[in-house]
Amino acid sequence: MTNKVNQGDLEILPSPLLTVINDLHSKYKSLKEGIVANYIPELAKVDPDLFSISIVTVDGQVYQVGDYQQLFTIQSISKVFAYGLALEDHGRDYVLTRVGVEPTGDAFNAIILDEQSKRPYNPMVNAGAIATTSLIKGAGATERLNRVLEMFRRYIGHDVFVDISVFTSERSTGHRNRAMAHLMLNFGMIDKNIEEALDLYFQQCAVMVNCHDLAVMAATLANRGVNPITGEQAVNSRYIKDILSVMYTCGMYNFAGEWAYKVGIPAKSGVCGGILAVVPNKMGIAVFSPPLDIRGNSVRGVKVCEELSGQLGLHLFECGKFGTGE
Numbered sequence: 376m377t378n379k380v381n382q383g384d385l386e387i388l389p390s391p392l393l394t395v396i397n398d399l400h401s402k403y404k405s406l407k408e409g410i411v412a413n414y415i416p417e418l419a420k421v422d423p424d425l426f427s428i429s430i431v432t433v434d435g436q437v438y439q440v441g442d443y444q445q446l447f448t449i450q451s452i453s454k455v456f457a458y459g460l461a462l463e464d465h466g467r468d469y470v471l472t473r474v475g476v477e478p479t480g481d482a483f484n485a486i487i488l489d490e491q492s493k494r495p496y497n498p499m500v501n502a503g504a505i506a507t508t509s510l511i512k513g514a515g516a517t518e519r520l521n522r523v524l525e526m527f528r529r530y531i532g533h534d535v536f537v538d539i540s541v542f543t544s545e546r547s548t549g550h551r552n553r554a555m556a557h558l559m560l561n562f563g564m565i566d567k568n569i570e571e572a573l574d575l576y577f578q579q580c581a582v583m584v585n586c587h588d589l590a591v592m593a594a595t596l597a598n599r600g601v602n603p604i605t606g607e608q609a610v611n612s613r614y615i616k617d618i619l620s621v622m623y624t625c626g627m628y629n630f631a632g633e634w635a636y637k638v639g640i641p642a643k644s645g646v647c648g649g650i651l652a653v654v655p656n657k658m659g660i661a662v663f664s665p666p667l668d669i670r671g672n673s674v675r676g677v678k679v680c681e682e683l684s685g686q687l688g689l690h691l692f693e694c695g696k697f698g699t700g701e
């Protein structure tokens with residue numbers, strides 16, 4: 376008997392959750408809003424009609440619909456996992472001296488640092504993510520990259536690879552990120568080997584995943600760091616609260632407040648068009664749809680998550696959860 380459910384298995388194992396995501400997929404399939412990211416030339420080539428929704432529960436059940444096997448580069452969603460690795464490498468106190476945990480209310484690529492401390496505001500915006508990645512330990516560039524790839528393998532359950540075209544495309548055009556790295560170097564927030572830190576950051580952003588993989592990663596965070604499919608501990612459980620807290624307050628950039636208000640669960644988006652959301656102790660959710668809104672969040676992804684949260688009662692502060700609900 377299988378506990379894996381997908382569209383093809385609908386007659387064998389119908390489920391209310393599958394019906395909900397099938398309906399949302401049909402509802403938003405024809406929506407034509409947003410534009411795909413084009414500031415990294417290779418990303419502009421993606422098909423805007425690709426659309427998938429995957430859910431993986433902490434007991435390993437899988438529900439998915441649409442193009443969930445389609446590979447794409449993980450982009451900013453990687454920041455969540457790099458932050459976990461930096462915390463494991465250095466501990467909370469040291470990482471806090473290099474990267475803050477305050478939401479910015481600014482765009483993900485804003486060139487700003489905290490006035491007082493000179494730290495980047497948080498690990499979910501580009502400046503903070505570059506500083507975070509620069510903390511990842513290793514004897515040289517190859518060892519650091521291998522540690523990042525090995526970390527993704529634990530979360531996903533299979534080997535991952537870097538899309539070299541996207542990596543080189545971003546490396547040769549990512550001057551804005553390079554400017555941030557120089558600014559942080561100026562304030563001693565990042566070590567002098569900034570080209571190596573930027574390369575690793577661009578490589579982690581160019582790791583290829585599909586929507587199913589993202590949902591497994593989200594479910595791993597929901598499951599105290601244990602991959603619910605393989606049973607492997609992907610990250611030390613003591614850092615789950617740090618990771619989910621910054622996702623909750625900063626993961627959706629300058630939409631983070633509205634997201635927390637309406638959807639109410641920790642999440643992270645990327646310019647690839649992916650959104651990864653975590654319902655602690657319950658499930659991981661992933662949506663992939665490349666057209667983005669003005670803030671760089673997937674248009675369909677936001678709508679699907681808003682509706683899913685409402686229909687399934689996922690908001691962390693839903694009254695019913697305190698036993699006082701209507």
Ligand SMILES: NC(=O)CC[C@H](N)C(=O)O
Nearest residue numbers: 450451483501580645646
């Ligand atoms: N928001 C994102 O997904 C941005 C990631 C992209 N690699 C960048 O650094 O600009």
